[in-house]
Amino acid sequence: MATTGEGRPTRVPIVGQLRSYQRVWLRGDLIAGVTVAALIVPKNLGYAGIAGVPLQNGLYAAAAGAILYAIFGTSRQISMGPSSGLAAVAASAVLAAGIVGEQDVASFVAGITLASGILFLLLAVFRMGWISQFLSRAVVTGFLFGAAIDVVIGELPKLTGTETTGANPIQELWSWFGTLNEVHGTTALVGAISLVVVFGLRVIAPRVPGALVLVVGGLLASALFDLGAKGVAVVGDVPRGLPALQVPDGQLLWDHAGTVALAAVALVMIGFSQTAGDARTFAAKHRYQIDINQESIAQSFANIGSGLFQGMPVSTSLSASSLNDRSGAKTGLASLTSGVTVLLTLLVLAPLFSDLPKAVLGALIIEAVVSGMMDLPEMRRLFRVKKVDFWIAVTALLGTVIFGVLAGVIIGIGLSLVWLIAVATHPDMPTLGRERGTQVFREVDANPGDEILPGVAVVRFDGGLFFATADALEDHLRDVIQANPELTGIVLDCGGINFIDSQGAASMADIVTLTRDAGVQLRLTRLKPGPRAVLEREGVIELIGADHIHGNIHRAVAAEQRDAENRRDDVG
Helix, strand or coil, X not given: CEECXXXXXXXXXXXXXXXXXXXXXXXXXXXHHHXXXXXXXXXXXXXHHHHCCCHHHHXXXXXXXXXXXXXXXXXXXXXXXXXHXXXXXXXXXXXXXXXXXXXXXXXXXXXXXXXXXXXXXXXXXXXXXXXXXXXXXXXXXXXXXXXXXXXXXXHHHHHHCCCCCCCCHHHHHHHHHHCHHHCCHHHHHHXXXXXXXXXXXXHHCCCCCHHHHHHHHHHHHHHHHCHXXXXXXXXXXXXXXXXXXXXXXXXXXXXXXXXXXXXXXXXXXXXXXXXXXXXXXXXXXXXXXXXXXXXXXXXXXXXXXXXXXCCCCCEECHHHHHHHHHCCCCCCHHHHHHHHHHHHHHHHCHHHHHHCEHHHHHHHHHHHHHHHHCCHHHHHHHHHHCHHHHHHHHHHHHHHHHHCHHHHHHHHHHHHHHHHHHHHHCCEXXXXXXXXXXXXXXXXXXXXXXXXCCXXXXXXXXXXXXXXXXXXXXXXXXXXXXXXXXXXXXXXXXXXXXXXXXXXXXXXHHHHHHHHHCXXXXXXXXXXXXXXXXXXHHCHHHHHCHHHEECCHHHHHHHHHHHHHHHHHHHC
């Protein structure tokens, strides 16, 4: 729970920020708020375009997200609003549900936004934020990359003034290639110039707000050259005014309850992981604490507010948050300023966007998803560091492109769970050897020159000993015994065992019986207090013998060697 400046707990963190507010922070907060608003207004027009809702709805969401997060969030630099990834999920939900008509689409998107906000609230109440961890970073990287490809292909017709068909991005792309002989020349020119401007500025002047430059330039070009009269499609009426409180169409949501539920889960998993990670980053940088449970509450209210005011899903924006930080934001007042500035834009400037060419909007959307969702450096890192993770990301990418964004979420969750189960049920059990001239035991595979002790096998078990891994340990030790007829003792290094369940304890008792029947002494070493207590309650410690439990591997091996020598003397 967040606290006030005096340390009293509160569910409204901005109260504490304002009570301890320093006057010198005001200038930075106000400048940061206005600067971020200048960035997010044009970008949110694009995000609304991705989701297929009226452009002003993207600004409604931006205002609601910024203001509500500022009040209830614990991060002082986070900028909350629509994002390209969440917009892609919303668009896929609309497509999966077969919703048509601007009003129905807007109501449906607002409805899944509201549903995700309610789900965030449930996670906060029951402290279940860990659920978001079922989407691994590799899966999210691949999923977002695939969603970006989906969005880019969907925007290509805006750049050429053509129409395409297709049930998936591959069919849409093939259809688009078939329409190239019907390209509208002026539209294509506007689209090409827009792409050059927005991507060129990112390369040569990355600190210049390319989206704002592109939107202003597009509006000026539309007015100066009367592009609408020349056949260039424009976005159409963008009304002036503030959003009204409007509950989404309940019957529409009920008719597509399955799609709504899946979309809400996807939005929560993606949104929570993004916001939690960014909040931790800024908190560490500025040396203050955040409350992850309170972050869920903040995202809940931000999405509920956005859904009730005809908006779209919101989450953190790393680019906007970083700009907020660089511009001097010290408290949530910066985010409040951004939200109010967006509202003023709706009151004063909204109709100006009516003449924005759709080709400009398409270029804006393409730049947003390419820069925000196609993470090539991360894909290269995955390939370099862990190729399995790379191929998981590629599978999530292909699943998203071939089967759609929502299906990609299901595939991603499935891949994450399969990978989690595979890792959990196949713990490493390396054989250890002794570094020559020392008492240090290391993995033989990594250190082939280490000494293998005759008659003694040293095995380390890395992982929890529970119902899913207990049989694997027993099978492995049976293989070790059968592979070495001269074996007299096994030293099981338990330093990697952090917990044992009832089945694991029962299996350990079976292992003791197995080793005794084979004439092999079993010794345990580096056994932690928690697992030891479980084994004691099972009676395993008594069965093994307290003298067969050792503090380190060297002592266990030395004890086994002495006992083996004594046994040989007795036989002799």
